[in-house]
Amino acid sequence: MEFLNGQCEGEDIFFGEIVQLLSNFNWIYKSRNTDILADDILNCIPKSWIPIFQLNCLDNIQTAIKGDTKSSWPPDLSDLVTRCWRLSLWIDSSRKPEVTSKWKKVNPKKIHEVLNFAQLIGEKCAEKQIQHVVDIGAGLGYLDKELSDHWDLHVLGLERDAYRVLAASQRTSSDTKENTANRCRSTFKELAVKAENSLEDQIESVIGDWFDELKAQRESAPLLCMIGLHSCGDLSPVMMKLFINSRRFRTLLLVSCCYHRMEWKKDLPLADENLFPLSSSLKNASHIVPFHQQEGIQHLFRLAAQETPNRWMQQNTVNCQLQAQHTFYRSIIQLYAAIENIQLLKRQRRPVKTHNISDVFEEYVDQVIDGFGLEGDVAGHREKLVNIYRSNAHLLPALETLIVLQALFQPVAEALILVDRVVYLKENGLSATLRQIFDDRISPRCFVTIAEKLESP
Numbered sequence: 091m092e093f094l095n096g097q098c099e100g101e102d103i104f105f106g107e108i109v110q111l112l113s114n115f116n117w118i119y120k121s122r123n124t125d126i127l128a129d130d131i132l133n134c135i136p137k138s139w140i141p142i143f144q145l146n147c148l149d150n151i152q153t154a155i156k157g158d159t160k161s162s163w164p165p166d167l168s169d170l171v172t173r174c175w176r177l178s179l180w181i182d183s184s185r186k187p188e189v190t191s192k193w194k195k196v197n198p199k200k201i202h203e204v205l206n207f208a209q210l211i212g213e214k215c216a217e218k219q220i221q222h223v224v225d226i227g228a229g230l231g232y233l234d235k236e237l238s239d240h241w242d243l244h245v246l247g248l249e250r251d252a253y254r255v256l257a258a259s260q261r262t263s264s265d266t267k268e269n270t271a272n273r274c275r276s277t278f279k280e281l282a283v284k285a286e287n288s289l290e291d292q293i294e295s296v297i298g299d300w301f302d303e304l305k306a307q308r309e310s311a312p313l314l315c316m317i318g319l320h321s322c323g324d325l326s327p328v329m330m331k332l333f334i335n336s337r338r339f340r341t342l343l344l345v346s347c348c349y350h351r352m353e354w355k356k357d358l359p360l361a362d363e364n365l366f367p368l369s370s371s372l373k374n375a376s377h378i379v380p381f382h383q384q385e386g387i388q389h390l391f392r393l394a395a396q397e398t399p400n401r402w403m404q405q406n407t408v409n410c411q412l413q414a415q416h417t418f419y420r421s422i423i424q425l426y427a428a429i430e431n432i433q434l435l436k437r438q439r440r441p442v443k444t445h446n447i448s449d450v451f452e453e454y455v456d457q458v459i460d461g462f463g464l465e466g467d468v469a470g471h472r473e474k475l476v477n478i479y480r481s482n483a484h485l486l487p488a489l490e491t492l493i494v495l496q497a498l499f500q501p502v503a504e505a506l507i508l509v510d511r512v513v514y515l516k517e518n519g520l521s522a523t524l525r526q527i528f529d530d531r532i533s534p535r536c537f538v539t540i541a542e543k544l545e546s547p
Contacts, residue, residue, distance in 0.1 A: 091104060091509070092523075093179055093180060093523065093524040093525070093526075093537075094176070094177070094178070094179060094180060094505070094509075095157060095175050095176055095177075095178050095179070095180050096175070096176025096177065098176075098177075101369070101371045101509070101513045102371055102374070102375065104177070104509065105369075105371055105372045105374075105375035105506075105509075105510075106375050107173070107176075107177060108177045108502065108505070108506050109372075109375045111173055111174075111177065111502065112384075112390070112502070112503075112506070113384065115170070115495075115499070116384060116385060116386060117131055117134040118492065118495050118496060118499050119386055119389050119390050119393045119496065119499060119503070120384075120385045120386025120389055120390075121386060121389065122389060123417050123420075123421065123492075124417070124420050124421050124423075124424045125421065125424055126417075126421050126489065126492065127421040127422065127424065127425040127482060127485070128421070128424050128425045128428045131492065132485045132488040132489060132492065133485075133488075135488050135491050135492060135495075136164065136166065136167070138164045138167070139164065139167050139491055140487050140488055140491045141487075142163060142164075142167065142491075143490070143491040143494040143495065144487060144490050144491070144494075145407055145410045145411050145414060145490045145493065145494070146407055146411070148403075148407065151403065151494055151497075152403065154171045154494070154498060155399040155400070155403065155497070155498070156175070157171065157172060157174075157175025157176070158171075159171050159172065170498075171498065174498045174499060174501070174502050177502050177505060178501035178502055178504075178505050179501060179504065179505045179508065179524065179526075179537060180526070181398065181400065181501075181526055181530050181536070182526055183400055183530075183531070193232065196232065198532070199532055199533055200232065202528060202529065202532050202533060203233075203319060203320075203345075203528055203533050204232050204233045204236050204319075205236070206527050206528055207233060207317075207319055207343075207345065207527060207528075207538070208233060208236040208237050208240070208241060210343065210525075210527055210538065211223065211237060211241070211243075211315065211317055211343055212237065212240070212241030212243065214315065214341055214343060214540070215241070215243055215315050215341070216241075218313065218315075218340060218341055218542070219313070220243075220313045220314065220315045220340060220341060221242075221243060221244055221312065221313075222243070222244045222245075222246070222312050222313070222314050222315070223237060223243050223244070223245045223246070223314070223315045223316075223317055224245075224246045224248065224293070224297065224314055224315070224316050224317070224339070225245060225246065225247045225248065225317050225318065225319075226248050226281070226293075226316065226317075226318050226321065226325070226329055227248070227249060227250075227318055227319070227320070227321055227322070227325060228247030228248060228249045228254070228258060228278060229249060229254055229258070229319070230254050230257055230258050230261070231247050231254075231257075231258025231259075231261060231262065231276060231278055233317075233319055234247040234258070234276035234278070235258075235261065235262055235276050237276065238262075238275050238276040244275065244276075244277075244304060245275075245276040245277070246276075246277050246278075246279065246296070246297065246300045247276055247277065247278040247279070248278075248279055248280075248281040248293065248296065249278060249279075249280065249281060250280065250281050250282055251280075252280050255278045255279065255280045258276075258278040259277075259278045262275065262276050262277075262278070277300060277303065279296055279300075281293070281296065289328060289332065290332050290335060290336065293332065293336075294336070294338070297314070297338060313340040313341075314338045314339045314340060314341075315339070315340065315341040315342075315343065316329065316332075316333050316339045316341070316342045316343070316344075317342075317343045317344070318343075318344045318345065318346075319345050320345055320346075320347040320348075320535065321344055321345065321346055321347065322347055322348040322351055323348045323349070323350075323351030323352050323353075324351070324352050324353055324365050326344055326346040326511070326539075327365040327366070327368055327511065328365070329342070329344060330342070330344070330368075330511060330514065330515060330539075330541070333541065334515070334518045334520070339543075340542065340543055341540075341541070341542050341543075342515075342539070342540070342541040342542070343538055343539075343540055344538065344539045344541075345527070345535060345537070345538050345539075346507075346508070346511075346535065346537075346539065347395070347535040348395060349391040349392070349394040349395040349503075349504070349507055350388070350391045350392035350394075350395045352365060352366060352391050353365070354366070354387050354388050354391070366391075366507065366510065367510050368510055368511055368513075368514035369510050369511075369513040369514040369517055370517055371513050371517070372506075372510045372513065390503050390506075391503075391507070393496060393499060393500055393503045394500065394503035394504040394506070394507055396496075396497075396500050396534075397500070397534050398500060398501060398530040398531075398534045398536070399497045399498065399500065399501065400530050400531050401530055401531045401534050402497050402500075404531060410493075411490070414486070414489055414490050414493055415486070416442075417489065417493075418485075418486050418489050419451060419454050419458075419479075420442075421489075422451075422475065422478055422479050422482065423458055423462070423475070425478060425482075426471075426474060426475050426478055429478075430474070432464070434462050435462060435463060436461070436462060441457075441458060441461025441462050442454065442457045442458060442461050451476065451479045452472075452476060455471075455472050455475045455476065456472070458475075459471055459472065504537075508524055508537055508539065509524070511539055512524055512539060512541075515539075515541045519543075519544060520541045520542065520543055520544065521541065521542045521543075521544055522539065522540065522541040522542075523539075523540050524537050524538070524539055524540070525537065525538055525540060526538075
């Protein structure tokens with residue numbers, strides 16, 4: 091598997107190693123960070139690791155992110171760092187940013203994504219002699235317009251948000267110089283994404299109508315390329331199943347995101363009805379440490395959806411420390427709620443505004459009492475919260491260590507999800523791989539899944 095940092099002799103070996111790693115250290119991800127004190131997570135961290143991985147120990151953190159270690163580190167920590175690096179996807183950090191002034195009022199991240207993805211799609215379609223592209227989850231249509239204007243492709247953009255469909259259509263129709271009857275163009279239609287079966291039926295129908303509009307010869311069965319940029323949550327595996335089952339599509343190019351929005355039902359035997367794991371190889375590896383019996387799978391998805399270590403390292407150290415302090419304060423509140431059997435009810439989306447967070451816990455408590463609307467004896471709440479804080483304040487350095495460990499595990503979690511999907515596609519007779527397409531410091535979900543059918547549909 092050429093897309094990994096380390097070399098594994100086959101998918102079964104990879105899945106066996108990664109499942110074992112995640113099982114041995116599931117305390118790193120199994121709880122929400124607000125529950126770290128209530129679940130006693132910080133006491134799981136070996137004491138010898140804590141001074142090495144503090145947020146101000148930048149050299150140590152950068153060394154670990156690169157997969158390197160230092161002779162002064164404890165052997166068990168060095169072993170963990172090496173294993174995390176080996177089981178992560180290889181990322182090229184030397185990519186150079188391109189010019190970002192292509193469109194007005196479009197952020198540099200979106201421009202970076204559109205230009206790079208459009209180039210890959212255009213090259214793949216030219217290689218496979220494909221002239222028609224279906225974009226599921228087209229958004230505002232920037233990618234589709236780039237494909238039609240500069241890569242001479244007919245593009246059908248499908249989107250469930252009616253406002254976005256209208257906006258994308260207006261942008262396309264208003265540019266009369268580049269969109270004429272003699273040129274390829276992008277078309278946008280509303281699509282209700284509700285269930286896998288209805289999705290497949292509706293897409294087949296919409297594509298048929300689209301061909302009629304293009305006056306294409308339906309009997310010639312034009313080859314199609316299916317694309318998705320930031321296909322959220324379960325949409326990515328649903329698109330893969332659609333690609334496998336539909337005879338219309340020849341090539342799939344898919345950038346996944348929002349793994350934390352994947353649905354997961356712990357009590358399903360062998361996760362048969364879940365969209366993770368997909369591959370038989372990972373399901374078999376799960377017999378070693380069954381995923382459906384593990385704690386915190388949903389939190390593993392959330393960890394996979396976080397920033398990559400390279401992007402995380404771009405943050406200011408002071409800001410990281412303040413965020414860690416806020417997380418620690420919030421975990422004190424959660425511990426208090428568990429002890430007192432209090433249900434915390436937010437009076438507003440953020441009970442404590444980020445810009446109002448105080449580095450003095452007593453002041454933070456006053457904001458929390460108001461933000462969560464703690465009823466009854468306010469002075470009593472305050473006194474108990476302060477006492478809990480004082481008895482646990484020594485654990486704050488351990489929280490900083492946990493944050494660093496989570497940063498090291500993020501690429502492992504993402505690799506597990508993406509490699510599972512690639513192997514699933516291969517098990518269904520397709521050619522499939524992963525490729526870095528974006529600079530992860532700009533767009534953290536930087537990998538595209540590429541699949542091609544080995545025989546003509």
